[in-house]
Amino acid sequence: MNLIQAAELLGIEIPHYCYHPGLSVVGNCRMCLVEVERAPKLQIACNTKVAEGMVVHTESPRVKNVQAAVLEFLLINHPIDCPICDQAGECKLQDYYMDYDRKPSRFPLGKKNKKGKALDIGSDIMLDQERCILCARCTRFFDEVTHTSELAIFERGDHCVVDTYPGRKVNNRYACNVVDICPVGALTEKDFRFRMRVWYLHRTPSVCGLCARGCAIDIDHHRGRIYRYKPRYNPHVNQWWICDEGRHSFVALQGEHRLTQPLVQSGERFAVESWEAALARATQKIRRCVQERGPNAVGALISAQASNEEIFALKRFFARTIGSVNVGAMSFSSADASPADTFLISADKNPNTRGLSALGLRLDGLGRLACAADQGELKLLVALRADPARALGQAEFMRVLGRLEDLILLDVAPSQTAHFATQLLPIAAYPEMDGSFTNCAGRVQRFHRAFDPPGQARPALEVIGKLEKMLDGVESDYSASAVFADLARAESAFHGLSLQDLGRFGAQLNGLAA
Numbered sequence: 001m002n003l004i005q006a007a008e009l010l011g012i013e014i015p016h017y018c019y020h021p022g023l024s025v026v027g028n029c030r031m032c033l034v035e036v037e038r039a040p041k042l043q044i045a046c047n048t049k050v051a052e053g054m055v056v057h058t059e060s061p062r063v064k065n066v067q068a069a070v071l072e073f074l075l076i077n078h079p080i081d082c083p084i085c086d087q088a089g090e091c092k093l094q095d096y097y098m099d100y101d102r103k104p105s106r107f108p109l110g111k112k113n114k115k116g117k118a119l120d121i122g123s124d125i126m127l128d129q130e131r132c133i134l135c136a137r138c139t140r141f142f143d144e145v146t147h148t149s150e151l152a153i154f155e156r157g158d159h160c161v162v163d164t165y166p167g168r169k170v171n172n173r174y175a176c177n178v179v180d181i182c183p184v185g186a187l188t189e190k191d192f193r194f195r196m197r198v199w200y201l202h203r204t205p206s207v208c209g210l211c212a213r214g215c216a217i218d219i220d221h222h223r224g225r226i227y228r229y230k231p232r233y234n235p236h237v238n239q240w241w242i243c244d245e246g247r248h249s250f251v252a253l254q255g256e257h258r259l260t261q262p263l264v265q266s267g268e269r270f271a272v273e274s275w276e277a278a279l280a281r282a283t284q285k286i287r288r289c290v291q292e293r294g295p296n297a298v299g300a301l302i303s304a305q306a307s308n309e310e311i312f313a314l315k316r317f318f319a320r321t322i323g324s325v326n327v328g329a330m331s332f333s334s335a336d337a338s339p340a341d342t343f344l345i346s347a348d349k350n351p352n353t354r355g356l357s358a359l360g361l362r363l364d365g366l367g368r369l370a371c372a373a374d375q376g377e378l379k380l381l382v383a384l385r386a387d388p389a390r391a392l393g394q395a396e397f398m399r400v401l402g403r404l405e406d407l408i409l410l411d412v413a414p415s416q417t418a419h420f421a422t423q424l425l426p427i428a429a430y431p432e433m434d435g436s437f438t439n440c441a442g443r444v445q446r447f448h449r450a451f452d453p454p455g456q457a458r459p460a461l462e463v464i465g466k467l468e469k470m471l472d473g474v475e476s477d478y479s480a481s482a483v484f485a486d487l488a489r490a491e492s493a494f495h496g497l498s499l500q501d502l503g504r505f506g507a508q509l510n511g512l513a514a
């Protein structure tokens, strides 16, 4: 490892701009200079490998002096933008100035070089050339990770600028990662610009739910609202990166379209009712259906959008409380969904298809339930995060599931299936609950509740627990960690795992190598 990595392991900071562990070393910022005993000159820590017996000074007067000099040099032409810069609060130029320089400028304000500001360079990115410190992280990302090479450094000396090639724009599916790795406010996201000061944001570790890769992310939020997703390092899944589609997927999880109150079908419309009334109604329907037609008249359809805990809890509820064998699963991605690539993006737009199969559910559940409905066996269906009408088309849905007498939907927003539901129960989206997904490679990763669900929406585990209690009087612990503990005891693929011990990087299902 290099000296920056070695020092970090010991809790010692060596300031750096151009070095990034996911990119090649170029050694152009000189911020990481350190004193290595017996070396005649200061050495750049990013390009110096540790060696046996090496003695390194990171705080000697020579090092301190050069750190301040490098910062003064970088700041000569830097604009006084901090009060209006989106990077303020997480800017390495601000942070290092305070930690390693703190000297007033000797360069007259009026003599600073003028360069391009607020340039739309394509994708979701704005470029401010005056703020750029020419570390070349962004150009290396496009050269080495996406291999699209849209950005380059042009001109010479203090006229150097980062820019796109003439006539070209940034255009690739991972472009916004350069906003994360730009150490200053030169590259900002159009979507996030001027919307929130970063020091108001709270950060919660999570997992992207937009495709089966399950990239590790941080959710940055304020007062129950998500402002951005940022990639979170996971060496087994996404390293330092996420795709732009996943990055912006939180937009669909919040807004006016969310279900916020339990609804019951009333003629041609839906009427609002309380949770108590909705749960009593659902319980009564299930009980009557079982009494009159037997347990298999009640079925469940679980989608690959559900968490491991939700899948296990609903499956267990149907096995031990209702006694029905009609439990099926579906994993659906529409034909116009974005295609897979060879890097991260999966064609499967469900975060937990692998979890469904690891928990013993076959993905042809919709066909089997449709058959049971067609034969008149299945009368009441409980669907969890599932949209069979979208998967089948509305006409086909009516043909195969039109004989159902009751359809109780647990979902975050009205889907195409909602039109056919007799009850709609609003549940939490994954940023609003605790749980885990199993990604396409069999890695189980944990996500955390960032804030409460909107309105009266509740975690699905809580709803399943209440239904179970009202039906058989048994009260179980339906917290995500308790359900995961039961799941790990019951399902061999999860033996030995616990939600708490999944840690930052998750764990492989049993029998699967990392």
Ligand code: SF4
Residues within 6 Å of the ligand: 131, 132, 133, 134, 135, 136, 137, 138, 139, 162, 181, 182, 183, 184, 186, 187
């Ligand atoms: S735009 Fe940012 S990442 Fe790119 S060279 Fe400039 S400072 Fe570095």
Ligand code: SF4
Residues within 6 Å of the ligand: 208, 209, 210, 211, 212, 213, 214, 215, 238, 242, 243, 244, 245, 246, 247, 344, 345, 346
């Ligand atoms: S690759 Fe998939 S899981 Fe990763 S960020 Fe993109 S959509 Fe999300």
Ligand code: FES
Residues within 6 Å of the ligand: 015, 016, 017, 018, 019, 026, 027, 028, 029, 030, 031, 032, 033, 044, 045, 046, 047
């Ligand atoms: S981090 Fe070493 S020279 Fe830039």
